[in-house]
Amino acid sequence: MAAERDVDVLVVGSGAAGLSAALGPREARPSASVLVAESEGIVGGSSRLSGGLTMGAGTRYQRALGIDDDADSLFHDYMQLNQWKVESAVVRRLCERAGPTVEWLGDLGVEFYDQLVFAGDEHVPRVHCPVGRGQAVVDVLARQCRSEGVEFALGRRVDRLLVEDGAVVGVGVGDDTITAGAVVLATGGFGNDPDKLARFFPSAAATGWAWYIGADGSRGDHLDLAAQVGAQVTGFDRGLRLLHADFAKIYEAYLPGWLVLVNREGRRFCDETAPYGIMDGLIEEQGAVAYAVFDQVALDDATAAGVARHKQKVPGSTKKQSPHWNTDIVEAMVTAGKVHRTDTIADLAASFGLPPAHLQASVARVNASVDAGEDLDYLKDPKFLQPIAAGPFYGAEIRPATVCFTACGLRIDPAAQVLDESGHPLRGLYAAGESAGGVVGPRYVGSGNSYANCVTFGRIAGASAAAAALVEQPA
Numbered sequence: 001m002a003a004e005r006d007v008d009v010l011v012v013g014s015g016a017a018g019l020s021a022a023l024g025p026r027e028a029r030p031s032a033s034v035l036v037a038e039s040e041g042i043v044g045g046s047s048r049l050s051g052g053l054t055m056g057a058g059t060r061y062q063r064a065l066g067i068d069d070d071a072d073s074l075f076h077d078y079m080q081l082n083q084w085k086v087e088s089a090v091v092r093r094l095c096e097r098a099g100p101t102v103e104w105l106g107d108l109g110v111e112f113y114d115q116l117v118f119a120g121d122e123h124v125p126r127v128h129c130p131v132g133r134g135q136a137v138v139d140v141l142a143r144q145c146r147s148e149g150v151e152f153a154l155g156r157r158v159d160r161l162l163v164e165d166g167a168v169v170g171v172g173v174g175d176d177t178i179t180a181g182a183v184v185l186a187t188g189g190f191g192n193d194p195d196k197l198a199r200f201f202p203s204a205a206a207t208g209w210a211w212y213i214g215a216d217g218s219r220g221d222h223l224d225l226a227a228q229v230g231a232q233v234t235g236f237d238r239g240l241r242l243l244h245a246d247f248a249k250i251y252e253a254y255l256p257g258w259l260v261l262v263n264r265e266g267r268r269f270c271d272e273t274a275p276y277g278i279m280d281g282l283i284e285e286q287g288a289v290a291y292a293v294f295d296q297v298a299l300d301d302a303t304a305a306g307v308a309r310h311k312q313k314v315p316g317s318t319k320k321q322s323p324h325w326n327t328d329i330v331e332a333m334v335t336a337g338k339v340h341r342t343d344t345i346a347d348l349a350a351s352f353g354l355p356p357a358h359l360q361a362s363v364a365r366v367n368a369s370v371d372a373g374e375d376l377d378y379l380k381d382p383k384f385l386q387p388i389a390a391g392p393f394y395g396a397e398i399r400p401a402t403v404c405f406t407a408c409g410l411r412i413d414p415a416a417q418v419l420d421e422s423g424h425p426l427r428g429l430y431a432a433g434e435s436a437g438g439v440v441g442p443r444y445v446g447s448g449n450s451y452a453n454c455v456t457f458g459r460i461a462g463a464s465a466a467a468a469a470l471v472e473q474p475a
């Protein structure tokens with residue numbers, strides 16, 4: 001006879017990963033008891049702030065649009081983009097299950113736009129865009145949880161795991177303990193803890209301008225809990241950083257396409273509209289700094305257009321002026337010393353310590369591309385080509401400093417079971433979402449990689465935890 005316990009499965013964290021996990025035990029056995037402990041007073045974590053874009057291959061939504069795709073193709077793209085520096089078996093599971101998980105979300109009531117977008121560098125669009133963004137996904141999942149009798153304990157920050165005979169058998173919150181047949185950690189990332197950012201995502205912290213766009217609860221508690229039980233931590237220095245100009249802490253996923261970026265040598269190094277997952281690595285290789293260069297006409301044109309000229313248009317997003325790259329903000333940033341304005345390109349280069357001749361040559365080459373009607377060097381879509389010809393000229397330093405999410409966490413196997421430092425499964429402990437490491441690699445596979453990871457492995461963790469917790473329990 002199994003020991004008495006307070007609940008069958010205890011889920012720590014109520015983001016997309018935790019809510020998806022919480023539905024697993026009731027799918028396995030409708031009488032299973034599930035409790036979600038959430039540190040904040042509100043359900044949803046970063047998942048509710050998110051765009052909720054979710055990657056998945058071979059879905060009915062793709063088929064309806066005539067898009068031919070499957071898990072093999074996604075796996076190939078994912079592995080290649082990451083140069084195989086990921087946990088292959090875990091990624092394989094993600095690629096196989098992400099598509100069905102998107103459909104599962106649809107079955108539960110999440111509505112998707114009938115337009116898919118590209119995530120990063122893949123051949124076909126496979127990013128599913130929910131109407132109402134991440135909040136709508138969280139609402140659907142939380143409603144489903146409640147309708148199935150899952151209980152929530154808000155304002156309860158789990159501070160320890162209970163271990164008995166080498167198995168995790170519950171959690172502690174202050175003076176209280178709750179025993180469980182299995183525990184799923186889904187506590188999100190650590191972007192809100194500067195010390196953990198410096199320790200586990202040092203390339204973000206090293207920008208000196210790092211700021212985090214996610215939820216308050218992302219304090220990296222999973223890393224403390226992992227240390228208590230000897231869980232293996234993987235995914236060091238991984239996550240997603242977006243390019244940032246240190247104007248204001250307003251998140252803009254892409255720089256406007258009309259900006260030209262140069263490196264410390266004053267040379268262009270990329271198509272400035274590359275997917276943000278790619279751009280993060282590209283700028284790192286330039287020493288994690290670049291300079292956006294433009295002229296008065298480009299700035300005036302962008303402001304007059306009234307909409308940010310980004311490459312990617314996500315369905316449902318309202319067209320708005322860029323919060324950073326318009327005349328009012330740039331003028332204010334000139335005053336603040338964050339944008340340099342000069343009469344000549346040589347002076348602009350000198351003001352940033354760039355070789356003037358290099359910047360002059362780079363600008364001349366951009367102007368030649370404009371004349372030719374094609375980007376002669378980096379093949380940027382010609383609609384974004386803008387001359388840099390009429391002074392005054394402007395420049396702003398750019399760093400990959402906007403931390404979107406973090407990806408260093410507990411190492412899991414394809415069943416989402418946490419592994420110890422020797423690589424053995426830790427009985428009773430599962431992890432999913434940002435708190436699990438090894439799924440997201442050094443290159444973020446464009447929009448939708450993280451949400452797909454959270455929901456897919458949330459479901460897997462919930463099912464695995466249920467199987468472990470219910471095995472000895474009479475129905």
Ligand SMILES: Cc1cc2nc3c(=O)[nH]c(=O)nc-3n(C[C@H](O)[C@H](O)[C@H](O)COP(=O)(O)OP(=O)(O)OC[C@H]3O[C@@H](n4cnc5c(N)ncnc54)[C@H](O)[C@@H]3O)c2cc1C
Nearest residue numbers: 013015017039045046047050051053158188217433434451
């Ligand atoms: C603005 C924004 C836009 C984004 N857009 C996209 C997108 O479109 N597509 C995409 O793929 N990714 C996107 N991301 C990233 C993605 O949304 C997140 O990585 C994902 O939602 C994280 O889900 P999660 O369940 O792992 O964590 P969370 O959603 O953060 O949930 C974790 C929960 O655990 C709670 N918690 C933490 N510690 C404890 C504790 N000790 N005890 C109890 N509870 C605890 C937290 O309060 C939180 O509620 C975006 C992120 C942001 C911030």
